[in-house]
Amino acid sequence: MQTEEVIRTRRSTRRFSDRPVEEEKLEKILQAANQAPSGGNSRTCRLFVIRSRKVLEDLAQIAQRAFAAMEYDENTYRSKRNSIAKAKQGHYVFHYQPAALIVTVNQRSHPNALVDCACALENMMLMANELDLGSCYINQPHWLDEDPELRAYLARYGLTEEETICGSLAVGYADTPDGLPNRMGAPKEPLAVTWIDEP
Ligand SMILES: Cc1cc2nc3c(=O)[nH]c(=O)nc-3n(C[C@H](O)[C@H](O)[C@H](O)COP(=O)(O)O)c2cc1C
Known part of the structure; x- marks a missing residue:
């Protein structure tokens, strides 16, 4: 695909098939993260690529317990409120059981920690689309x-006290008849843009 098409057709995938993702495709996705810009070229973003079914299940249970213990009111951010409400109902699987969940972490002390990881996540989403894989930005670990x-x-796998969990990405083949991600989401309304051209 051309860059324009990769960007235009990227949509979140939230239903994944059991088909494993080829090693070469995952490598390309990680390369895309590697190419992302970072504030001050700090390059301190680190990735955990979780393919273990057991670890994904453990993470889902940890999140289930944590969100179920939270309270919410009308001021709670809507997505977080949904997580809490679903967890209280039980069987909340925040990551949609993808072939891989890529968790990004960064140095707490780095002022651009979150943004650098978001740049890496966006690069990975676009590469996933290019490779006919579905993906979805997943914020619950953050x-x-x-x-x-x-x-x-996560400390068992090397997360340190100096690191903050910034976000994650579910990646895998979409659970669609042809295995391709949905690329036809609702058209997006234009963002508000102010042109400033005066001399
Ligand atoms: C910072 C950020 C956090 C997000 N967190 C989640 C999430 O936790 N779970 C989820 O299903 N989607 C999440 N999304 C995906 C958005 O819901 C999605 O991008 C948005 O609805 C637009 O749909 P599209 O990606 O198909 O264009 C997140 C996206 C961003 C940028």
């Missing part, structure tokens, strides 16, 4: 950055 159980669990 919301649980301070959750002791999640931190202890």
Whole structure:
């Protein structure tokens, strides 16, 4: 695809098939993260690529417990409120059971920690689309950055106290008849743009 088409047709995928993702495709996705810009060229963003079914299940249970223990009111951010409400109902799987969940972490002390990871995540979403893979930005690990159980669990795999969990990406083949991601989402209304051209 041309760049314009990759960008225009990227849409979030939230239903994944069991088909594993080829190693070469995952490598290309990680390369795309590697090419992302970073504030001050700090390049401190780190990635955990989770393919283990057991670990994905454990993470879902940790998130289920953490969100179910939270309260919400009308001021709670809508997406977070949904997570809490679903977790309270039970069986909340925040990551949609993808072939891989790529969790991005960064140095807490880095002022651009979150943004650098978001740049890497966007690059990966676009590369996934180019490779006929579905993907979805998943923020629950970021919301649980301070959750002791999640931190202890990821510490087993090398998360340090100096690192903050910035976000994650579900990647895999879409659960569609042809296995291709949905590329025909509702048209997006134009963002507000102010042109400033005066001499
Ligand atoms: C910062 C950020 C956080 C997001 N978090 C989640 C999430 O936790 N779960 C989810 O299903 N989608 C999440 N999304 C995906 C958005 O819901 C999605 O991009 C938006 O609805 C537009 O749809 P599209 O990606 O198909 O264009 C997130 C997107 C961004 C940029």
